[in-house]
Amino acid sequence: MTQPSEFAPGRPVLLRGGTVLTLDDQRRTFDHGDVLVTGDRIIAVGPDLAAPADAVVIDATGGIVLPGMIDTHRHMWQTAMRGYGADWTLTQYFVWYYLESGKLFRPQDIHAGNVLAAIEALESGVTTVVDWSHGLQTVDHAEAAVDALRSVPGRFVLAYGNIQAPPAEWTGTPEFREFARRHLTGDDLLGFQLAFDVTGDPAFPERPAFEVARELGVPVTTHAGVWGATNDDGIRLMHDNGFMTPETVYVHAASLSADSYQRIAATGGSISVSTESEQSAGQGYPPTWAIRAHGIPVSLSMDTSVWWSGDLFSAMRTTLGADRSREHLEAHVKSETVTHASLRAEHVVAWATRGGAHAIGRDDLGSLEPGKKADVVLIKNDDSAVSFPLLNPYGHVAFQAQRGDVHTVLVNGKVVKHEHKLVGIDLAAARREAEETIGHLRSELGEEAWRKGMNPDVPETKILDNPYTYTEYRSAATHGKAGLRGNE
Incomplete structure (x- = not known):
């Protein structure tokens, strides 16, 4: 049994004898392979590697070694409310966070959610997370978010957002500019994006925010194709004004036309793609079946733990299920039968690793190759009957593995989880922070409102197809349509 104290900084680490999924261009797999890490880099990958004299050797026999997974869209600040909105619709979510109770979050509550989410990610083998942080009402909230991310030994991208103010307003303040100046340092472990949505208002009130992103040289991530919130009009505005770039990440994209996919x-x-979210909340049918036809790169994300799981194992299996379900449905309508699934386990594992690396512009992540950053995950559980036989490793990752099977995690060459236990992380402190946030929210709301909030009534005046308060624009596609459904 390897002890955490053995993982001294700079000491080589050799994962020995596992099934290695390199996710390189050739998709090489080594049935009995090794991965050698020195410093923050992968030095060698292959069978029977020689171990340096001072290397820590981790027995990966019977396990699967793969690149660290990358989540490209997670509202980390909401994680202290894990499971609270399990029965919410998207409308309930918009009303609770955007229009009402999201304003109650203090900087310390942002910190609490981010710390808990960051730890949860590492525990699940997710080594990089895009923190879609649209709860940053003030720069103090933003500093709390960054402090939390820096306190946990993972790799993160702060996607700065504020749903309580117009994008043009908060990106234009001196305080935001100063914050960006302080944190746009090229830090290898902390990237930067701007996070805001485009309503489709013909006046294009989001234009100044895009111009700030261009000036700062940072990507934009945006919730696109969300039924009742964003649609093809927003995509056209972005395209016609020259703000669609290779770095732009479109989240969900589940209610878009072929024209938007082509753009x-x-x-x-x-x-x-956040399949668990799209299946349950109502953004639209998970779109991989449509976007694959357009050759658009895909990454995976879990959205928010207010509803769903915080790991990418669930994202992979639900994505396979949704895509295949649609494929069968389309065939049945034509009285045809699907003989071979178009989306395979290998594809979703690649989306969870290489796809995420591509989305955030990190070609040094997402695969196990010499010279790449050493973000590495070992899935191994000798105490589980589900760990064997290991016949199809991609299928095993996508359908059989769970977060509890994550044995070892390295981020930037540092071991942060080993033998199913987190290394050097104060989970008790994270629990205390989260409990303090919940105590604050319950106190502010009152017990009756807190309990009712798990499945709140939505007044007719708040059933709207645009949750953003900075514009009166309502889309002709959904606003005022009949058939709104409430509690039955």
Whole structure:
């Protein structure tokens, strides 16, 4: 049994004898392979590697070694409310966070959610997370978010957002500019994006925010194709004004037309699919079946733990299920039968690793190759009957593995989880922070409102197809349509 104290800084680490999924261009797999890490880099990958004299050797026999997974869209600040909105619709979510109770979050509550989410990610083998942080009402909230991310030994991208103010307003303040100046340092472990949505208002009130992103040289990530919130009009505005770039990440993209997919494909952007979210909340049917036809790069994300799981194992299996379900449905309508699934386990594992690396512009992540950053995950559980036989490793990752099977995690060459236990992380402190946030929210709301909030009534005046308060624009596609459904 290897002890955490053995993982001294700079000491080589050799993962020995596992099934290695390199996810390189050739998709090489080594049935009994090794991965050698020195410093923050992968030095060698292959069978029977020689171990340096001072290397820590981790027995990966019977396990699967793969690149660290990358989540390209997670509202980390909401994680202290894990499971609270399990029965919410998207409308309930918009009303609770955007219009009402999201304003109650203090900087310390942002910190609490981010710390808990960051730890949860590492525990699940997710080594990089895009923190879609649209709860940053003030720069103090933003500093709390960054402090939390820096306190956990993972790799993160702060996607700065503020749903309580117009994008043009908060990106234009001196305080935001100073914050960006302080944190746009090229830090290898902390990237930077701007996070805001485009309503489709013909006046294009989001234009100044895009101009700030261009000036700062940072990508934009945006919730596109969300039924009742964003649609093809927003995509056209972005395209016609020259703001669709290869670095742009379109989250969900579940309620878009072929025209919008063609614009995304032509400009080289990528789509972050949150299948659990799209299946349950109502953004639209998980779109991989449609976007695959346009050759658009895909990454995976889990959205928010207010509803769903915080790991990408669930994202992979639900994505396979949704895509295959649609494929069968389309065939049945034509009285045909699907004989071979178009989306395979190998594809979703690649989306969870290489796809995420591509989306965030990190070609040094997402695969196990010499010279790449050493973000590495070992899935191994000798105490589980589900760990054997290991016949199809991609299928095993996508359908059989769970977060509890994550044995070892390295980020930037540092071991942060080993033998199923986190290394050097104060989970008790994270629990205390989260409990303090919940105590604050319950106190502010009152017990009756807190309990009712798990499945709140939505007044007719708040059933709207645009949750953003900075514009009166309502889309002709959904606003005022009959058939709104409430509690039955």
